[in-house]
Amino acid sequence: MSEAPWWRGAVTYQIYPRSFMDTDGDGVGDLPGIIDRLDYVASLGVDAIWISPFFRSPMADFGYDIADYREVDPLFGNNDDFDHLLAKAHSLGLKVMIDQVLSHTSVEHAWFRQSRESRDNPKADWYVWADAREDGTPPNNWLSLFGGCAWQWEPRRGQYYLHNFLTSQPDLNYHNPDVRRAVLDEVKFWLDKGVDGLRLDAINFCFHDQQLRDNPPKPEDKRVGRGFSPDNPYAFQYHYYNNTRPENIAFLEDLRALMDQYHQVAAIGEISSEDSLATTAEYTRDGRLHMGYSFELLTDDFSAAYIRSTVQNLEAQMLEGWPCWAISNHDVARVLTRWGNGDASPQLANLLSAMVCSLRGSVCVYQGEELGLTEAEVPFEALQDPYGITFWPTFKGRDGCRTPMPWNNGINAGFSVGEPWLPVPAEHRALAVSLQESEPGSALHRFRAFMAWRRTQPALRLGDIRFLDTPEPVLAFTRRHGDETVLAAFNLSAQPVELPLDGIAGATPVNGHGLAQGTFADGRLSLPGHGALYARID
Known part of the structure; x- marks a missing residue:
């Protein structure tokens, strides 16, 4: 690790x-x-x-x-x-x-303040500018995530600028x-x-x-x-x-x-x-x-x-x-x-x-x-x-x-x-x-x-993951790193659950994680409400 x-x-x-x-x-x-x-x-x-x-x-x-x-x-x-x-x-x-x-x-960035002044200044092409269509409407149908059109008219240049977010957040022109x-x-x-x-x-x-x-x-x-x-x-x-x-x-x-x-x-x-x-x-x-x-x-x-x-x-x-x-x-x-x-x-x-x-x-x-x-x-x-x-x-x-x-x-x-x-x-x-x-x-x-x-568990920090086939409300998977494999199972509901856990022959529960602890015995997984089981697979 x-x-x-x-x-x-x-x-x-x-x-x-x-x-x-x-x-x-x-x-x-x-x-x-x-x-x-x-x-x-x-x-x-x-x-x-x-x-x-x-x-x-x-x-x-x-x-x-x-x-x-x-x-x-x-x-x-x-x-x-x-x-x-x-x-x-x-x-x-x-x-x-x-x-x-x-x-x-921001529109208050020095780059934008210069870019908006004219079409021929040194930073004129640093933002996404476009001419209006013949009827004066924006150049296309792009929308802002914050609602409405993604284009804002700038009278100094007589053009629209692109803003994918707020009108005060003009997009930089990365093609430059x-x-x-x-x-x-x-x-x-x-x-x-x-x-x-x-x-x-x-x-x-x-x-x-x-x-x-x-x-x-x-x-x-x-x-x-x-x-x-x-x-x-x-x-x-x-x-x-x-x-x-x-x-x-x-x-x-x-x-x-x-x-x-x-x-x-x-x-x-x-x-x-x-x-x-x-x-x-x-x-x-x-x-x-x-x-x-x-x-x-x-x-x-x-x-x-x-x-x-x-x-x-x-x-x-x-x-x-x-x-x-x-x-x-x-x-x-x-x-x-x-x-x-x-x-x-x-x-x-x-x-x-x-x-x-x-x-x-x-x-x-x-x-x-x-x-x-x-x-x-x-x-x-x-x-x-x-x-x-x-x-x-x-x-x-x-x-x-x-x-x-x-x-x-x-x-x-x-x-x-x-x-x-x-x-x-x-x-x-x-x-x-x-x-x-x-x-x-x-x-x-x-x-x-x-x-x-968790800091003591290399498998949880670095291991690969394989999910087990479990019904709702149980999420279960294994994490494997080197020679160690850890089983992790979670009850996403407030009610206790018990179910068979296929594919796991034996597992030794690990304590110390501070959660309500489940058990695994005779091929059956038992979890308290909002409980978890961490176990090392034999």
Whole structure:
């Protein structure tokens, strides 16, 4: 296990900086707040942190609209704070990954401000510009994921520019080699600082179809996708031409060549395409990205059959690469709400964390998962997310998973002495870190116990995977590494189950993982509600 690169089988803890810890009282989390809480993160037994964007930005999309790739936004601190954060994390044995948003910038980025001024300035071709059709309408039918047309009129140039997301997030023109060189130079700045990895936001959106062909319509029964409002027209198209273009492969290889100049640096690509599993397999072939991060386990679908088929589908296609799984992040409802079906018990929270951390691959855990947080109800008047404001009330946006981290059960949950940028619900304060620290059987303590135990299990971190044929609600598979094979079985329901387990002659249960323990005897598997069995196969 020591010979594997650090990121293989690693558990990375995602920190959403606005909501983690505020030290200056403005109600928004900051880098000094992360520094203050790094000891807590290290105590969880995770391998790395991933910090969502903290770069200079007008915050139209809360940092995913970057105005300067090299500067920390004053809202979060300054570049010295980041250097301090990096040094402290490394002293605690934590790797540091940062978000890189490369497909688009903010309208306030200096590149765009120059590009929009005329059709003949040095950066005129740095963004995706197109003439109107004869009737003045946009050049094609492409849609923005955040609703409506993906083209915005710019009177200075008398042209439209492309924005796959908000109108304030213009897409860069990756067909221009100067753009590709400039973007790689921005990445190099942070690699030179010593970051250990990059989480590449929307990395399949870098290139567009140069012919600007219309996207074809999608049948009604196929209009599904992560985080879509039921009435979001984005789901009405196959997005063949505005993202996931074949030219992107060469750029990924150039990015990997840059990263290979640094020791043990890794990239996770966020991939959301028409066939995200196939794209993940393609993007993680040798010489491209180290890991692929898709949204297949960030949907509302929850069953043993769905999880099994998703992982098997990727395994069948990913012959060279390495996956990275997640069941919660800053873009989707928290997993206990999505998958709990009204059950928000700490036992289910721990079971789900253990399950995803037992799949073949690396894992991203979102802040608060270790506490068993549920999706917060944020009233319309308190919404901040432009996505939710646009599609209210059929889709309430992403604010419910972004509320501040509850450190204690005080008014503002110990997050800030000021008014938090989003309200902290009472049910989250009841699950605060300070309260769970004093309860030996809490979700937090069980999470720590599992992570500590997992570190001692090479098969779970590095082994291959083979699923067993089990009925609902049981998910079962083996992980094999070297001479060791571990059986992992999970009861996804609250009711105890017993069933025969074919193909396993004998297995010795392994304790220490902090979950409700099942048994295996005489060929029969018994699992308590939300229980698991880990066993070494004889």
